[in-house]
Amino acid sequence: MRKMILVGMLVGVLGVFFSLSFAAFPEKPIQIINPFAAGGETDMILRIIANAAPPHFGQSLVVVNKPGGGGSIGIQYVDKSKPDGYTILSGSLATLLLHPHMEKVPYTYRNFKVIGQFGISQIGLFSKADTPWKDFQGFVKYAKEHPGEIKYGSAGAGTIGHLLMESISLTAGGLKMVHVPYAGTAPALTSLAGGHIQVSIGDVPPAIPLMEAKQITPLVITNTQRVKTLANVPALPELGFRGVDVWKALFAPGDTPPAVVKHLEKALDATLKDQNCIAALAKIGQEPDFIGTEKFTIKMMEDDKWLAEIVAKLGLAKK
Amino acid sequence: MSASPLNQHDRLSGVIGMLIGLVFCIGSVSLGLGEIHQPGPGFLPFLVGAVLVCLSAIIFIPTLRKEKSVHRQEIGRGLRKYRKGGLIVLALVFYNFCIGFLGFSLTTFLFVVFLIKIVEAQGWTRTLVTALCSAAGFYFVFQSWLMLDLPTGPWGF
């Protein structure tokens, strides 16, 4: 009997000890590695989240920029860092899924454990204001009847915009459009506003001032749903095409303990429900969009399959 | 001899220039030249590489007529004056190599000591004072104030 009480006490003490050590995480600030330079859209979102984080995470979040290699330098850094939950990665569909299909990198998305999605890029197709077509269907019809005439701009060959446009073209039965790649969404939009190209596909926020200036009009949103900032613009799935959500999510190194990942997931969820955070994000035209670990992992695998197919079809797969 | 614009190193420069141009030309071909109305990724690199080869040849060819004796003299005398520069380069390379495991402050300290004491042959007081002040100063300005993430050594600074 005495033995059992002793064992029971031991187990109890050990149990308390273990739960305490997990509850002790986090003890110091957590670093979010942004594999791009300071000042970009994702960077600002991360800084807003970091600003609202302390009460939910129990520690402060620090955004650290580690740019280079199109994102691969920062990703590799997190891949190699200690899996203790103090170094996490801001990854996206482009950097973690798409890029590894096209270039040789020493990792895949499977190297990491998903914490959760925190947002989605808003991408749309824009057209010059005065054109023969009035909406997306009109545009598709025109492109079909005038092969080779439409020049569309994108943020570069192999970017998600390029792939989306080709996907649209294939679904519509093969439109012959000329792809004019630019060094980013902004230069493409500038060229569009100047009338040098007729349509351009890219991020929504930089396009808004130009829309207000009546230089360009939105044709369709390529996300799977409509976006708040352009609520009366239809999304691709409504018109019979496949939409893609270019997600942004937080990841931890693959060997991070599950309990730590769970803690981070819950904290992220709470932060994204924080009123201050939502308000600050709304100011830059963003909305938080949280998806938890399990659901998101399934989504990632589906996206990966689609990307592999289309990259192969376009002949952009790495040799 | 004559006040010609030719430089004593022109022969070597010409050869290296032609080699570099050639390397880029060959690399460009494997990238795909495309055709003139639809240039591929290798098109412009090939053109520029070819131009480089031609221009380097223009530098190189006149040297075939020049005397060699002047050239050899220069090399013998020159080797000694490269000592300082060579040491500096060595110091820089070691800096980059060591900072990963020794950390910023220590590597900086050693670097400055090496340069001032050995390369520039100054006294110990000057050396140590400058080394300490610079390691500390740079650390404070860049790490503490500008929040740059400088590599830390085994002692955490």
Next chain:
Amino acid sequence: MDVLQHLIVGFRVALEPMNLLLCFLGCLGGTLVGVLPGFGPTAAMALLLPGTFHLSPVSAIIMLSGIYYGAMYGGSTTSILVNIPGETASVMTCLDGYQMARKGRAGPALGMAAFASFIAGTIGVIGLMLLAPPLARFALKFGPPEYFSLMLLGLTMVSYLSQGSMIKAFIMAGLGLLLSFIGTDIISGVSRFTFDFMELREGVGIIPVLMGVFGVGEILSNAEEEMGREVFTQKIKGLLPSLKDWMDSKWALIRGALLGFFLGILPGGGAAIASFMDYALEKRLSKHPELFGTGTIVGVAGPESANNSATAGAFIPLLTLGIPGNAVTALLLGAFMIHGTQPGPLMMQRTPDLFWGIIASMYVGNIILLILNLPLIGMWVRILKIPYPILSPLILLFCIVGAYSLNGNLWDIAIMIFFGVLGHVMRKAGFEGAPMILSLVIGQMFENAFRQSLLIGDGSFLIFIRRPISAALIAISVFLIFTAAFRRKIPQTN
């Protein structure tokens, strides 16, 4: 007059004590950041951005913009003192500014840089104020063919950047172009010449190459000098530009301001290209072109004036159309949005306080910077009195940390060292660094514009000639090539 009324409103906002203080802090911070090579205004602005959350939009933008133009002032300081360009736009200032410093004329060089920046900045703001909307519309007319022709013009001006053999200048230009091709090609998506180095995917960094060729290279060159020769003449000749300096530079200042302003308007154009072209222009128009590169005040006045009015010009597409022309204005755009305003054509009507407040604060900023920098000249000049054996390791350290601060990657330091050695060796062989830097900056834009134009024009080369702006620029390039060839031939036939 309508504009005058708006301006008065703007000044009332800009001169509020809080805004004045923030402007001052921004300018001060910007100058310090500009002096540090590598650590650019974007990094400083990103650092301070969260701190501005609680400020009003006007105050936040005033402070952040202050950092921007402060950094432009600061960048020229290191160019003149130690031949290290703070950013690409300050490279030209190195060519003559540093030589002036070696001759004991660092004071006049720094002073002229400060005054040039002030004058040009003021002219730029006036232009911004009066001509913003029509200029923005003009800027939109620049499509890929126009950018190509502009870059072509820039490349033909390469020969003006060198003092020595023209062929060697073009070889360096070719080398710079080849270097610019390294990285992922945006038109086809393939990686070129990266040899599987991830660090090269975005290309060889311009700043590490700059600091290597100019900063490290200079130190290596000095290491080879015979002992006893001073690097900096200890006799300091004056702290401010002389009357003669002013008379020599007066036209350069105006030309630089105008050229810089127009090039700054073009998204992607920028201060760097403006300063290159202005240097070449001044050399071309000068009666003593051989003085360029030896320490002539015009070689400082022109480029400095160009790069500062380009800064003002860059605000035009940002404020009138919401289009950021470079990384700094992109960050400012983000700052605008975080504070709930959308720059664009409606900004002038919706929030005139904000618009005119910013413009007025640009005037104020220019004045603050002048007042700030002139007294500092004495201090900077004294730094040159530090014995060179102590100074040179410090300069190297400066470069190392500056290179590291770009990406937090040791790779950039390695690139800098490599190009330092390369730059030094090439200089001994008679090859100069400036043409290579210019082509490196221009290269990617040049090639991309070329291929984009052919895609838009369905493969036809006529697109470059059919469009008026492009045709004009090409005509100027051709003209320059011919006259350069003849100019060189004539002295030789003597």
